Amino acid sequence: MRVGLLTGGGDVPGLNAAIRAVVKRGEGEHGHSVVGFRNGWKGLADGDVMPLTRQHIRNVLASGGTLLGTARYHPHADDGGLDAVLATLEAERIEAVICIGGDGTLHAASKVAEAGVRVVAVPKTIDNDVWGTDRSIGFDTAVTIATEAVDRIHTTAESHNRVMIVEVMGRHAGWIAATAGIAGGAEVVLAPEEPFDIDRIVRFLQHRHRAHASFSIVVVAEGAVPARGTSMSYETQVGRFGEIVAGAIGERLGAEIAERTGFDTRVTVLGHVQRGGTPTPADRILGSRFGVAAIDAVTAGESGVMTALRGEDVVLVPLADIAGKVKQVPADLLETARALA
Structure with a gap:
């Protein structure tokens, strides 16, 4: 079988691990030929093809980004x-497509599958908001990076008696904010799931700084x-592709807190x-498991499905089941963040 492979949407650490797994398993176990399409669905539409053999995937396991x-x-x-x-699929004699992406890429995959193409999808997004899977490729690395940043900012915040605001990614779900905030010991965690009250935040910070601390994260x-x-009135700032403008909410929040409290307040946007x-071991393993599961699913004749982690197991879920859904942070996780303030 001749299988096409693409990565779409934003890059994340762990993509190359998934690509590597598809190629190694596809060639070695199933005898398939795997070809890559550069630059996601655009490359498939334009016929921008590159070979993918074992020699093309050497030493990519620890590499970030995507070789495609x-x-x-x-x-x-x-x-x-x-x-x-x-x-393009007809011209290149492609019998099945594996696409690795987030919500937009997966929605496109469902539309291509509806057109009669055999499609198996793999979820990746640092936001971890793809419905139907406990984890997506890239999330663990993003949380690790964000947590390290919070750890480092703690020392300078305490040294200078400052309020330090750390803005992390998370358009529709606050998985990175919640997990990195808890792991890094932040005093306040703000996520899309729960709109915030600036007056309550200000009162909390003022009480904290009067009572027992001279800094806050x-x-x-x-x-x-x-x-x-x-x-506080605020309208989310978006760019030309609907992406949220990095730094917008962080800068506005910093200005509000500084004006209302008088505290020296600084903003760090991780962006x-x-x-x-480099992807963490967890993302390398998850990418590898998803890659193997995806090529096995293609070989078994599956289509219109996505690999997913459920507990310790990798399973297949229908793409139709995840359409239009966002996996949001559960209330108990946000409550844990508040409880540890």
Whole structure:
């Protein structure tokens, strides 16, 4: 069988581990030929093909990013895009496609599958908000990086008696904020799931600094917003592709806290630092497991499904079941963050 492979959306650590697993398992166990499409669905639509053999995946396990490149492109949303995808698959004699991506890429995968193409998807996103899987590739590395940043910021915050705000990624779900905030010992964690009251935050910080501490750490997800009816008005800032503008909520929150408390307040925006660099062992293992499961599913004739981690098991879930859904942070995890303030 000739299998196509692509990575779409934002890059994350662990993608190369998944690519490597697909190629090694596909060639070695099943005798398939695997070809890559550069730059996600755009490369498939344009016919931008590259070979993927064992020699192409040597020494990539510990590498961040994706050797295939990636792009934010959805063929079903582009005039003629889906037809171009089908034409490329026919010209290249591709019998099945494995796509690795987040919500947008997976939605595109479901549309391509509906067009009659055998498609198996693999979830990746540092936001960890893909519904149906306990973990997505890239999340563990992002949390590790964010936690280290919070650890480092603690020392300078305490030295200078400051309020330090750390903005992390998380458009619709605050998984990085919640987990890194708990692991790093932040005093305040703000996530999209629970709009915040700036007056309550200010009162908490003032009480803390009067009572027993001269510094505080606030971790805020980029998608966090103030609650309606509270004294802070704010509209989420978005870019040309609908992405949230990095630093917008962090800077605004910092200005509000500084003005209302008089405390020296500084902002650190981690941004794309969370996406880059060497994947953690957990992401290398998860990417490898998902890659093996994806090529096995293709070989078994599966289509319109996504690999998912459920507990300790890798299973397949229908793409139709995850459409339009976001896996949000459970209330008890956010409550744990509050309890440890």
